[in-house]
Amino acid sequence: MMNSTFKKMLVFALAFSLGSLLCSSLIIGFLLEKKIYDRTQDTLVTKAGELNKEVELFLNGEISKETLKQTILLVQERDHIQVSIMTAGRDSLFVEENAAVQSWIGDVLNQKAHFAEVTFYKNDEIKMFIVGVPILVGNENKGAIFLYTPMKEAEGLVQEINQMIGLAVLLLFLPIVLISFFLSKKVTSPIVSMSETVRNISKGNFEKQVQLKGKDEFASLGAAINSMADRLAIIEQSRKRFIGEISHELRTPLTTIRSTLQGISDEILTVDEEEELIQISINEIKRISQLIDDLADLSALEEKAVILYKQKTSMTDLVEACILQLSLQAKQKEIIIEKEIEAEVLANVDIDRIRQVCINLLENAIKHSSPRATVKINLIQENDFIMINFENSGDEIPSHILPFLFDRFFKTDQSRTQKGNGLGLTIAKRIVELHGGDISVQSSEGKIRFTVKIPQELLTIRRIG
Structure with missing residues (x-):
């Protein structure tokens, strides 16, 4: 188990x-990187908007070119960005002497784009982030402002975050x-313990128990x-005891x-x-034959190979007949049979069974x-079921024995089957289960009661006319 399930659980975990x-x-790295790039872009766009107003004042003749230049130099120094400005007439106010930048600016102007961005490598192979914003005077495009900044700072921050x-x-x-x-060990430990216990059970060792912890599955x-x-x-002990007694x-x-x-x-x-020994031998043969019949009968019942011949039966008469059949046996022990039997209790059952x-x-x-002592028999009809109770006084059956009392081969000195x-x-x-019923036993205060509960299963005949 440790070589299979444990390793699989560990690898999976x-x-x-x-x-x-x-x-x-x-995902976090990607989102942070996108956030940094978006923030850089927003900063450039914001600065471009601010410069747009200054350029508009210059084009309207309200400020001089020198004043505009000082403003641009101040922005470049303060915000660490570079600025290029080109008018619609392709007059370069401030354009970096770089062929790649100039070409890109020309492409943007030819497309009359209101916004564009691109990254490229300069001659010194420094990656740049560029934003172009049109110069709008009213609704007329008078040119474009281009802001670009090296990406090394942003990429350096992204790299630091990734590290x-x-x-x-x-x-x-x-x-x-x-x-x-x-x-993984906690999950597989109970499986290992249960597997070991089951192996011991398969070898006939029933003493080792699974250590229970918690209240989970x-x-x-x-x-x-x-x-x-x-x-x-218990069954194994009963089987061994039964084999010894049968032997x-x-x-x-x-x-x-x-x-x-x-x-x-x-x-x-x-x-x-x-003559005497022959008669004794005949009786012994009958006893052996009865034992064999019981074993064969039980085998057929457990394999459900028994066919029930159900018919409408007076349970009242059936119970009365059983009492009469065993009355002599009760009389020999001076036992009184008290009966409380309802009249005309009918059911569909196999009479012999x-x-x-x-x-x-x-x-x-x-x-x-x-x-x-006194043996009590009670027969009642309750809803669609027939209830037959057999109660007698005797040695009380311990509660831990009761669940095993109907097991095959079960026999203990304290059980009711000690003489059988x-x-x-x-x-x-x-037999009762084949009829769709149930048989149970209770034992308390020196009273032992067996209860047989079987369905009535009678067809209702509807009269016409």
Whole structure:
């Protein structure tokens, strides 16, 4: 993980951060450079406007050429700019003795431009920024004023700003690398921890847990992995315990059957002993057969390969029949069965499957009740659902056990399935779920209650006439 996701995150963070920083630097540099050029241009245009008034006074004969010249020299010295003036008659008042400048001035005048700007190199290869402004007297163009200034000052400022930006990028590079490193590590660390935990789970080690920090999505995923590990650990323990108990249950009857067959084969048994052992062997074979049937039944239910034959059924009669079937078993333990059953409760169900559920839950209630206790059965119709409750007194089931009580192979000394093979409640739950219902259990104050909730699913027949 550190060799893949971490490096990818680090490279992405560095590339994104540095790319953003460089783009920001280029944009800032460009905007500052444009701002400097715009300001230079505005300064030249403003000065040209001021000189325009002086030239207009000169053309009107209000001031002398010498006075105009002194004004221009003062502007050039004070503002570090150069001025050229040419009238419409191509009379040069003040034109720098430079062929490139003169040519450009001529082009502007020929085009009768009111504003123009250009950059070029003088003979000494100094880059210039030039602005030309027409001399307007009324609406008549009397010539043009040209102002130009070396670009070295502006370019020097731009270069200085770019150097400062470059220095800032270099100074920020190390913090960006460190921040990207720690952020990438922080993001990938939970993934590394979860990956290691999942690998341990795949190897059967359920003890290592994901360390939870914060309340983000990683913490939620880590909690889910921890919950899965806890659940798998319980299931694995139940599976191992179940295999051990199944092995024991199979070993005992197989030993009995083998001993019986061996005794018959060796002719060392009396007729009475032979008959007795044969009957015991038959009972053991029935028990093994029942266990195999339960496993096959559960497998079919979990794969949803069971077809339900639903029909309109009186749930009242069905529950009454289950009570009658187990009444002798209850009587043997001196257990009283209290029933509260609504009359004419109907539902569309598979009769045999729902009877299997009711028999299983009622038999468990009787089996796990103390002698001379009371088992309560309640059947009610609530909206479009049928509710069947089985309640008995007995050892309370711990709350942390309840969520796993219906798991396949689950068996613990504190569960209600301690005397069974750990499949009865699982089968019951699958049957109820196939009917679109739910089965739940609550345990408190020495009372254990199983609740079966199944949809009624009856078609309403509308009479005509």
